[in-house]
Amino acid sequence: MDKHGIAIVGAGMIGAAHAFSYRNQLPRFAGQLAGLSLDTVADPNAELAHSLAATYGFQRTAADWKAVMADPNIGIVSVALPNFLHVEAVESALKAGKHVLCEKPLALGAADARRLYESGKASNVCAATVFNYRRIPAVAEIRNLIAAGELGEIVNVLVQFQCEYAADPKLPHSWRYERDRAGPGSLLDIGTHAIDTARFLCGEVDEVAGAVSTISIKERYVAAGSTVGHNRVELSDEKRTVDNDDVMSALLQFRSGAQGMFSSSRVAIGMGNTLSFEVFGTKATARFSTKSLNQYEIARFDGSGQSCFTVVPNRPASPYLGRLLPVPYDGVGVGYAEIFNFMMAEFLTAIAEKKPIANGTLLDGLRAAEILDAIQLAADTRGRVVIEHASA
Known part of the structure; x- marks a missing residue:
């Protein structure tokens, strides 16, 4: 082209x-x-x-x-x-x-x-x-630490994406609340990011040991006119059923042997739009939240029984910042818009160099979908689901 x-x-x-x-x-x-x-x-x-x-x-x-x-x-x-x-x-x-x-x-x-x-x-x-959450400098740096063995063998992972956007029962009904058009609810809409982040950090998930889902707002009013995103608009008198999850939680088994706890919610009051995780290894623990987008924390085992977390802020040496941030200086904040810019830069670089993109491929999209399908099936059947990954 x-x-x-x-x-x-x-x-x-x-x-x-x-x-x-x-x-x-x-x-x-x-x-x-x-x-x-x-x-x-x-x-x-x-x-x-x-x-x-x-x-x-x-x-x-x-x-x-x-x-x-x-x-x-x-x-x-x-x-x-x-x-x-x-x-x-x-x-x-x-x-x-x-x-x-x-x-x-x-x-x-x-x-x-x-x-x-x-x-x-x-x-x-x-x-x-x-x-795009892979391009958060702190997330990318934690991934590099894991790959370098700085955390030791990964034992367990806690990952969650908590949002408040659907907590208001007066938010209008839309395609997002219909399983045949949106797929699963919070699981697919925002849980996709959490699952991809877990894979990005800790490798493949091969089994879902169990899952549970909740629909906390079972009906919503239809908008009187058109809607965009999560906007609040005038409502009609018509109600429609919500048939996909507001909250989903699951127990994951990684190929490495690590276990994982996953949760997604679109009705988490006070959480705004928050991705967070904690990765526990035999040498150290790393944790991150988008509520503190410009830093992560790490606690290295010191034998005292009271190992303490140290805050590691963004700095010019952090992934993406020295090359793509307009002001690559200690303490300069990075926001959602910059993270999207980092992603777009990678996409356009791949096009210019006529190479496949290495970070956020269609295979990554497929692998996330396989795990999400397994979580939904585990919730529907209240059973354990072994994931059959398609060959790459």
């Missing part, structure tokens, strides 16, 4: 994050990718599409994402559509020979994710899954 026009399909909350990051990275890659430009925002909501295009400098809008796939001037596509449209849109992009970055989850289930992975392998384009 010689054309490098960029298109965002889906002009909602997460589409805006993609648009912001592309605009930020445009000058960095303009000399490496001929004709790199902010081309099209596609969304059936014309007002939303025009607003996003005008805000970030995209040249055009389209009412149908399929028009993007047919446009020969567009070579790079971000898929930021509702979950149930991911597979169709990514397949279309791959068939059209376009580089594609798909929001999580890659698919509603492992079977469809497998199909996308196989299609991606057969293509000559860069295809990736958005696992």
